[in-house]
Amino acid sequence: MDSETNNSRLPRRTVLQWFAAAAAAGEASALQGFAQSAAPATTGYGTDPNMAKIYNPGDVWPLTFSKAEKNAAVALADVILPADDLGPAASTVRVPDYLDEWISAPYPKQQKDREAVLPGLKWIDEESNSRFQKSFADLSLTEQQTICDDLCREKQPDPEWRKAAAFFHSFSTICIGAYFGTPEGWKAIGYVGNTPSGIFTGPPQEVLDELGLEQTVKD
């Protein structure tokens, strides 16, 4: 059964309710009044943020990146998650803005990442300059990859490189969380969902066959 026929069999009331649920998700400001404790920028969003709203980086606390940091972050994020058959480049789905939001957040976990990411971005430009006399963003992809390969080596005997490798790991973990949280990222990783449907048929027969499983909840 395709979902269209299912949906058309739904009672009108149900469809209206779904519609209302979807509309509320898209409503940006009409419900602003609900949040009672609009959080001051330096203390996070508080325990009662407005949830009937869509947020953009910079909405709740000020961002940090300087021009140079932003350039390095864009370039590095795009090497880590480039445009390819699986999806667009990180920067086209605003991963760098998310990174900036992340390291600017006033919470302990994010503050810790900030301590790795800001010096790390500086380091990667310095490293690029000393190797190639250009900032990281101006390197060719091959040059950028040379540095990334060095950062990905399992053993890092040099303490400076150990630190840099730890930065690379934190940076890419934040990028991964950002990228796969976008609809483009869902496609890349294979998440399908967040769409209402009149019935849930469970995993498709092909998937059950692939796995040698049988659906045990019968109609």
Next chain:
Amino acid sequence: MPTISISEAREEYDVAIVGSGAGGGQMAYTLTLAGIKCVMLEAGRSYDPVKETPMFQTKNQAPLGGSSTPDKDFGFWDATIDGGWDVPNEPYTQASDKKEEQFKWWRARMMGGRTNHWGRISLRNGPYDFKPKSRDGLGFDWPISYRDVEDYYTKVEQLIGVYGSNEGMENTPDSPAGVLQPPPKGRVGDLMTQKAGSKVGVPVVPIHRAVLTRPLDADTIPAKLHPKNKKAQKIVADSMRKRAACFWATDCGRGCSIGANYQSTTVHLPPALATGNLDIIPNAHAREVTMGENGKAKGVLFIDKTTGKEERVNAKAVVLAASSGETVRILLNSKSKQFADGLANRSGLVGKYIMDTVGSNLRGQIPALENVSPHNDDGAGGSHFYSPWWLYGEQKAGKMDFARGYHIEIGGTRKMPGGNSPVPGNYLKGLYGTKLKEEARRYYGSFIGLACRGEMIPNENSYADLDPEVKDKWGIPVMRWHWKWSDHELNMATHAQKTFTEMIEAMGGTVQGKPNMRGKDTILQGGEIIHEVGGALMGDDREKSVCNEWNQTWDVDNLFLCDASPFASNADKNPTLTIMALAWRCADHIIEEAGKGNL
């Protein structure tokens, strides 16, 4: 949600209810439909799930990808408001510096309490669970048996809507035919675990959850719930018609704007308000129960958080349902000449025998689940399958080193990604570029989490009292927690780890990290499962308990405790369905007494 302020309150109500969660919601529902005038005090703000639930918001539309922060412990879109492990202005303390002797206290401060975001798992206690002491000599028997509660379980299931199947398993009661809604289909992780379970002797069956898999039958259920009360039938039918069936998307922990799952704010409070018999005062933090000269409760003293002033409501009976920890706190803070050690505390047992659920988790990586064809795995926004406890026989035969059971909750990982990495970091470390994306896609959804949720036996070392020094923002003494697991719980956790390892290996998978076979290292902290129960023990001897079988305190006969504080045991069955069943039963008792002119 329509509310009033204290200036609009009546001179006197029939019943004052503290708390608007599962217990308070059920109490208000049953009493007001029977024509009893109630006022409800709720410490949190009002909340409208229809307008405020972030149904389809994606993770990238929240700050930090919606990941958890100290402000929102369970993530940005989680339905908890002004709550979490820490509540602003409302500290609590620990008697010990040792982590294993501490209790983590989760609270929500909002209309509907924790029911807005709970997991909706709704299991009946079985016959053994009301008489555990008779079975193994440990803990306490309840003064009631399964038969006393059975019909109330059925009523609650019919009202809130619970999906699941009847499996006829030991001490895992079936519901009467036609009561449960159809269970959802198994997801990949569920079916995989079920197959592995059958290899190692662990049954895996559909779980029971308070989610509508089809619309409630508003034409027939109301008459079953409220025979002979036409007005109630109509109100309840109208309310049921406003709830849609689940649309198989979105996370129930965010709440449900279409009313397809149970939360007090969509199921209990709307019909109660529709009777015209309920006034709700939000931002009203109850401080103590006020007493009359006659030894009866006469109302509640509370802080109006909007002004910081102390206010009072008067009522002929008082119901506390502020969550068991907070109910204990209110009793201990209600000191008077007659009750120098706290209200209804002549037994000295208020605050004693606090229980949580035994928690211990293990995750496996399952190669067979790598690169599975993408498909929609959202389902009913929470669990579909579980394992009810299956070793009653072995325990009875004395073959086990712990006395009570646990159930297993199954966590698939094909969920909406974002915020945190959808694949554990070590699988993607040292990768970048297309290779990184390919590996993320390969491993995404290939993990299965198994969680032990087990019974804790009440003990002398797990209790709460008032901190002698620390006070909250309004000068009210706060809770101080004391905690200790017994070997029964620690051994259970070890058993769970062994079982999970076998199950994961039976799936051809490998355990993530090292399974920890030492109970004390693998058991989660007290309170972490957020099944806080006990503190006002129910019993049949007034010297040895706080409440009688009607959730009525022995010492003050117009004072009722309708959250989990009267629980005499904490079966592995999650507590909320039982809280509601007992609250309905207690409400019927109040209605009957009121009919005799005894209010």
